[in-house]
Amino acid sequence: GAGVSQTPSNKVTEKGKYVELRCDPISGHTALYWYRQSLGQGPEFLIYFQGTGAADDSGLPNDRFFAVRPEGSVSTLKIQRTERGDSAVYLCASSLTSNNEQFFGPGTRLTVL
Amino acid sequence: DQQVKQNSPSLSVQEGRISILNCDYTNSMFDYFLWYKKYPAEGPTFLISISSIKDKNEDGRFTVFLNKSAKHLSLHIVPSQPGDSAVYFCAANTGGYQKVTFGTGTKLQVIP
Numbered sequence: 645g646a647g648v649s650q651t652p653s654n655k656v657t658e659k660g661k662y663v664e665l666r667c668d669p670i671s672g673h674t675a676l677y678w679y680r681q682s683l684g685q686g687p688e689f690l691i692y693f694q695g696t697g698a699a700d701d702s703g704l705p706n707d708r709f710f711a712v713r714p715e716g717s718v719s720t721l722k723i724q725r726t727e728r729g730d731s732a733v734y735l736c737a738s739s740l741t742s743n744n745e746q747f748f749g750p751g752t753r754l755t756v757l
Numbered sequence: 758d759q760q761v762k763q764n765s766p767s768l769s770v771q772e773g774r775i776s777i778l779n780c781d782y783t784n785s786m787f788d789y790f791l792w793y794k795k796y797p798a799e800g801p802t803f804l805i806s807i808s809s810i811k812d813k814n815e816d817g818r819f820t821v822f823l824n825k826s827a828k829h830l831s832l833h834i835v836p837s838q839p840g841d842s843a844v845y846f847c848a849a850n851t852g853g854y855q856k857v858t859f860g861t862g863t864k865l866q867v868i869p
Contacts, residue, residue, distance in 0.1 A: 689857065
């Protein structure tokens with residue numbers, strides 16, 4: 645079956661703009677995670693959804709970052725007033741439940757000029 | 758505060774030999790450890806894991822060893838194959854809850 649998909653694969657934007665990154669998890673997976681991977685670093689946890697609700701958003705760096713999962717499937721990560729430091733690969737993962745292996749998507753490479 | 762550390766950014770190994778990737782952690786609350794493999798332009802792929810109640814887990818050519826007293830784990834790949842060339846991330850979490858903390862990765866190159 646289809647894996648986790650993320651769109652767009654690449655996004656270039658200007659400082660101060662608003663961006664939305666989309667994640668389509670594996671069908672039936674109830675848990676969904678967002679990570680950010682900066683150059684030379686490992687993935688860093690941002691937020692975790694169980695169903696429609698954000699169970700843990702402790703990794704979001706500040707209030708410019710927000711994520712939703714309104715129907716418990718697709719999720720959107722929203723970044724307002726982008727800064728150059730937001731440039732990174734944003735990874736999405738899903739798992740059957742929160743106690744199962746996470747499957748990662750290919751990521752969205754965000755570049756803020 | 759880097760709770761999971763991979764101090765070797767890169768490693769080169771001859772095909773057929775053993776690859777040993779090391780990882781240290783500082784958070785004694787971690788009770789589940791994972792290794793992920795990542796190819797360029799792809800997301801990380803789960804490779805192997807180990808619970809803190811064990812000290813060894815083996816899956817084919819891959820074996821993970823855990824030394825809780827030293828807060829150290831290692832991944833052994835034997836024999837190494839060119840297709841194993843990738844970045845390997847060590848990761849950990851607590852209590853089955855899958856907020857995973859990753860290390861910075863080790864880039865493995867297996868030379869034919």
